[in-house]
Structure formats: C-alpha cells, structure tokens
Amino acid sequence: MTLPATGQDNEAHKFVRRYFDLQPVLVPICAIGLAFAIGSIAILAVGENPIEAYAELLKGMFGSKDRIAASLGRSTPYIGAALSVAFAFRAGLFNIGVEGQLLIGATVAAWVGTWSMLSDFPGLVLIPIILLAGVVGGGLYGAIPGVLKARTGAHEVIVTIMLNSIAVLYVRWLVGSQDPVILRDMTASRPQSEAIPDAARLPELVSGGQPLHFGFFLMLGLCFVVWFVLQRTTTGFEVRMVGASAHAARYAGVRVNRVIVLVMVSAGALAGIAGASEVAGTTGFLLPGVFLAVGFDSIAIALLARANPFGIVPAAILWGSMLAGAPLMQQETGLSIDIVRIIQALVLLFVAADVIVRTIFQIKRRDAEMGPLAEASMGSQWGAAPV
C-alpha cells in the first residue's frame, strides 16, 4: 500500500477493528437489556419477582436439550422471513409484505405437496419440489409490489400492506371453504389443508411438539447465500447501490427498475421458502393462522439485526426462543405469556428509535451504508424513491 499510514493505523489495530468491532451490535444489545429492565417493572407491578421470572424464561428457552431444539425450531421461519425483509432493506425497499408472501409460499407448497401425481416419488425429489413451490408462490406474490413500484411508482409499503390482507383472507377461504372444497381436509375437525406425504416431510433432528427440522439449517445456508450475494456479487453491488442512492445507481448504468423487481421477487421467494419449510417440516399441512404475525415479527428481527444476514440468526433465535420459553415461565410464576410480547415490543421500540438507546448509553452514531435502515429507524422516510 502506498497510502500514508497514520501512527495508530497499524496492522494490529486493523485486525482488532475488523474482528472485534462491537459498535454495530452495541445498540441492539443495549436495546435488549433496556427492554428487559423495563419489562421487570411490569412484572414487579403485578407482584412477581422479575429475576425469578427471567430465570424461568431462560430455563424455558435453553433449559434442556429438548428445549433448545424447540427454541431453534420455533426460530426457523423467523430467520427466512427476516432475511426477506433485510434483503429488501438493502435495496431501500421496505417489505412489509413478508407476512403475505410467507403465507402464499406455504399455501402453494401445501397444495403442490398433495398432488397425487407426486405421491409416489421419494423424498429427495419431493422435498425440493415442495420448497421450490414455496419459492415460486412467495416470489410471484413479491413480484406484484415490485412490478407496481417499477412501473407506476406505487409505494411498496402501501401495496404490501394491502396484499397481506388479501393473502390472509384468501388463504383462510382456500383452506376453510367446505362448499366447494378447495384445499380443506374434510376428515379434520378444524380447517386445515390435506397433509402432504410423509416422504415429503423434512427430516427432523429432534422430534417433539415443536421439532427441530432440516429447515433450520436450510435457513442458516440462506443467510450465507444472501450475505454472499450482497457482498460478493455484482448483482448484490447493484442492489446496494440502488439502496444507497438510486440516482447514482442510474448514473452508473444500473437498471434500477429491474433491480427493484428482482429484489422484491427474491424477498418474496425467501419468505415463501420459509413458509414451505414450516409446512414440510413442522406441521405437514397448512393451518391458516399458524403464521400469524411471523411476518411482522420478522421486520422487528431484521431491524434488530440491522439488516445484516448473519445478525439475523441470533436475533431470530432470541425471538423464537423467547416465544418457545414463555409457557414455562407462565406455568412456574403465573405471569402471562404476554410479558414476553411486551418485552419484544420494547426491544423493537428501542431499536427503531435508537436515539433513546444512544442517549442513555452514550453511543455515538457511526452508520456506514445503513441508508434505508437508518431512515426507516428514524421514521422519516421509507424506502427509496422510484427513478
């Protein structure tokens, strides 16, 4: 390097800065701490001991091998859904539609899984087909806001909110309708779709009410893929350019509208595969309502992870395991499960309004390439303007 090196800028410093830089995770960690601190006030207010409650919660989350497995299993769909949000974030798009994309992906997967022509195939063929069905379903559903934004400038937030409602109600009808019967399994007492063949089920590492299935590792793999695409490929460079400055991207020859469509399709596909892996891994059929709020929670998780694909893994595990561990806390202390929901909401609040955390813990702002996320978290402007 021919660059003028300043005194402190030696190799050791660089190494420390690269691998032990706590700054990016400082705000999320402080936000979590603050949320639990304030949550303890709520627990004290109903006359319980917060330390005891948190201890039970922790036991419920990670207290035994089975509980750890259940926590990871519960976290699985959150990883894929949050990846979807994070990927769109990096292009300056706010994908509120992950809820709908996940549901459509799961529905298409559940539907394709029951095709009679597939019933004799082995799992090695069936499983990829079902996962692919989820990708196609979610991807197409994500394409709608993408194309509308690219063609007409319609804001993806508005469009995806509407599409969420459509998806939820449409799937409820598809699975619930008795006349005509569409996807409903008429032998079941409640509305659910017909079960997919056993061969199509994802292998389970640890079985149970909440199994830890192969989908968890699929999601971990997708985290790496998304990271690789964003950081190491020309497509990812284009996505980040569009996210950081659509004007500069256009100047540089990027076809911004094409990137917007591509990103929304990919985000939908990520959500869709998360839905498909739940159908094929956890339940074996589609139960409308089982994904309720998974999409919305994943927005919080992506925010907590600051749209970093690897940050999503711990953030999603925290989220899923808290939900998985809450029942034990309720059982042992009599506290409502809703306490966990309150704490999660507080985490989201403190991450979104990070000024609060920065003021309390005296953390200086150092945002590089967090354009849309920083904007989103400041609540000022969502997404990038169409060009």
Add this chain to the structure above:
Amino acid sequence: MTASADRVPVLAAHGITKRFPGVLANEAVDFELNQGEIHCLLGENGAGKSTLVNILFGLYQPDEGELAVRGERVRFTSSSDAIAHGIGMVHQHFQLIPVLTVAENIVLGAEPRSGLRLDLHSARVRVEELSRQYGLEIDPGEKVENLSVGEQQRVELIKALYRDAEILIIDEPTAVLTPGEVDEFFDVVRSLVAQGKSIVFITHKLREVIAVADRITVMRDGRVVGSADPESATPQSLATLMVGRDVILQIDKQPASPGNVRLSVSGLEVLDDRGSTTVSKFDLEVRGGEIFGIAGVEGNGQRELVEALTGMRPPVGGHVEIDGVDSTMGTPRAISAHGVGHVPEDRNKHGLIGAFTVADNLVLNSYHRKPFARGFVRQQRAVEDQAVDLVERYDIRTPGILIPAEHLSGGNQQKVIIARELSRELRVLVVAQPTRGLDVGSIEFIHRRIVEIRDQGVAVLLVSAELDEVLSLSDRIGVLYRGQLVGQFDRAQASRDEIGLLMACGTTEPQAATG
C-alpha cells in the same frame, strides 16, 4: 478609502474563536467594518468566512472574542438580536417563499398590522418607497416564483432594508447572476453605500473583489491571513494570499490540434422533468483534441443536455453520434461502454455514493467488467489494486481506500470521480460544473487533467456556470440560452462582454466562427 481610520467602526469583531467538533473554524479573527464602506471577505470554501458572518449575524455564538456595534459591546444570542442592532443578511440561498408576493415575502415576520389584521397596503407602500430610494426596481404585487434570480436578490435586499438594516452582510451574491446582472448588482451596492449603508461582501471571485471593494480581508484555514488594497491588488496576488502559495490562474496549455469530429449532435430536443421542452434545435460538433465550453446561466437546459448526451434522459428528437455510431437512445451503460466519460454536475447525488468506500466508488460504473468481476463474482483484490493506483495517480487525499467517500473533502470526492471517468478508455468526455465549490488547489489539478485528456485526442464537452472556467479552459465556446446554442466562437475571438450579453438575453447576432 471612503472611511478614515480614526472613526469608530460600525461593526467590529475581536479575537473571535469558534470550534466545531474536530474543526477550528475561526481562530482569533479580527474584523472591522467602517461606515459607508464595502468590505470584501475573501477566502476559499472552508476558510471560515461563513462561520465568521454567521457569528456577526448572531446565528452562531463565538467560543471566544467579542463583537461591537458602533463601539458598543454586544452579545447576540440569535439573529433577531443582530437585526435589532441594524444588521441584515442576504444569504447565498434565498430565503423566499415562491407562492407569496414580493411584498408578502418582505414583511414576513415583521408584518404591519392594523388591529389584528395584516396591513398589506401599507406594506406595499413601504416596499415601493424602499425600491425607489435605493434603485431596486421591483413590483411588490408580483409573485416571487415569477421573478428572475436577479430580481429575487433585490427582494432579499429590500427585505433587509425593510428591517432598517444599516449594515448588510451579503453572502456570495454573484454566483447565480449573469455578467450583466453582476454589473447591475454592483451599481445597487454602490448606491446603497452612497446612502450611508455599510456592506460586508463575501465572495471567492477575485475579479469582483477588485471591482467593488473598498477594503479586502483574506481568510485561510479559519484565520485572517492578510488584507489588501483593491487599488494595488491583482487577481494573482489575491489568489496567492488566499491559497498560501503561488497559484497558476492561467491554465498552461498548448493550442488545440483538433482531429476528426467525435461528438456530433443534431436537432436535439430534450424535455425536463415536468415535460416541457428544455433543449431544442441543438446542433453541436466537437472534435477530438479540443475542449468545447458551454457557457450559460444555470437552468437554461444544461442539466438536460448533459443527461441526454449520457443516456440518463432519452431525448424526444434529434440525433447524437459518437465516432459515427448513433447513441441517441443508448442507455447510460451502453454509452459509457462506448467510451463516453461523464463527470456529473451533482457529485453527491449522481457521481458518488457517500456510504460506499473510495475503492467501490472508483468502480461505480465498471464493477461488472473484467478484472473487477468474473461472471457474477466481484474481485475485491482487483478493485482495491486499482484504487491504490488511482489514489496515487490522482492525488486523492484519503486515510485509506476502504474509507466511505462521504468522509472525504469535496475536492477529493471530485478527484475520485475525475479519476474514475478519466482513467478509462475515452472517446468523448462530458464534464459538468467540474470545480463547483472546490478549493483552488483542486481546481488547478482538475483543470490540468481535463487539458491532458484533450491532448490525448478525446473530445471534451465542458458545461460550466463559471464563465471564467469556460473562458480559460475552452478551445471553442458556445452559449446556451433557453435550451439553444445561441453563439459559437473560437476562444481567440470570444469576448467576455459579447458572451455575457448572449448569456443574459441570447439576442446578439452570433458570429459563427468555425465548425
């Protein structure tokens, strides 16, 4: 000259020091303004002029030092304190509301009332009085959005006078004016002084300083580095004082040796964002090895022209050919790949991504090509190798190639863009406002590079609102007026006055010189 030394200054600052995090913006600055004088404050961007005048106008509070108005010590906690002491300020960027009338804008914040009602009639009368008294011709009933830039400036001046300003601080007033408007503006300033006003005039244009100032103070790096007498000062001596070393104001360049036509534009029609025709019947030929400069007041279609030539704004009519290949409807990528470099006018909006590293910005439009990518996979090593090379060759001052570009100074950001665009294989280079807001050192460097690329046989199209820049760089000059090229001159035959006239009204019969 008009003020004698023994008189008490109307406005004085002593030992002003102002710190911002990491920056010493003003250090022990002394400044005095005498009754009835025009005192020019000269310095480069970042020299501390704006900080000083913002302190004088009460917008900032100094960390050390004191202010005095007519010998009486004052402390301003806001601009209203300064206004109460008879200080008015005309900002570089006008603070006017376009949908309101001139009179409404002028009285805004100090409205005359009768009872609870706004007394617009007496406001109009007062505005008319002021405009007569100081020769600031304006229709008080006209909406500001219908005014020219020069007229808007008059509104700003009347606004200050309406608040009984005796001391006027005018920040970079001539940046947006045509040469003719500049002369008119100087007449107004002189008439204000003749009627007893005192004026602080901030600028970085040397010619203007010498034309209008009674006294000159030069700032550099937050300090006052000297004063000069306009009678004896020359642009060269002022520039040396401003930069702190000898500066080559005149670009040292050989006469052009034009080759074949490389850029040929005929009958170009371009729309602006609102869909109205902004460039029309535009014909132009630029040969390899020459610099064609387009002069003109901003907003006459320069932006749309440049965007049309570089593929960012498809024209609605006409043809563009580059080395004989039609590129009229080419995409930015296709045109760039065909050997057209583009230094955009807005470097922060288009030219750079501030959050990206210097290295990534240096491949902003070539990231997908070898050796920076193999297939879809980016080659970080190649990107960084090129960055190290360009940082050295183009003297980009940065702590490292992996630093976000937003942390660089404006001059170094522009050098990143220049390095990226000029280091490619080029046929045509389109450069818009290449040195806007830059320090003299960077300007010198960038001008030299543009001449070098010309000497390599590239056809250079320079679009600049700085007439001085067009005059000193170009081999041929055209004037863009309301979207049309209204005159073409050889540099040797171009007179400043004639070009100024064409910029202002586009009417002088152009003497088409060469083709």
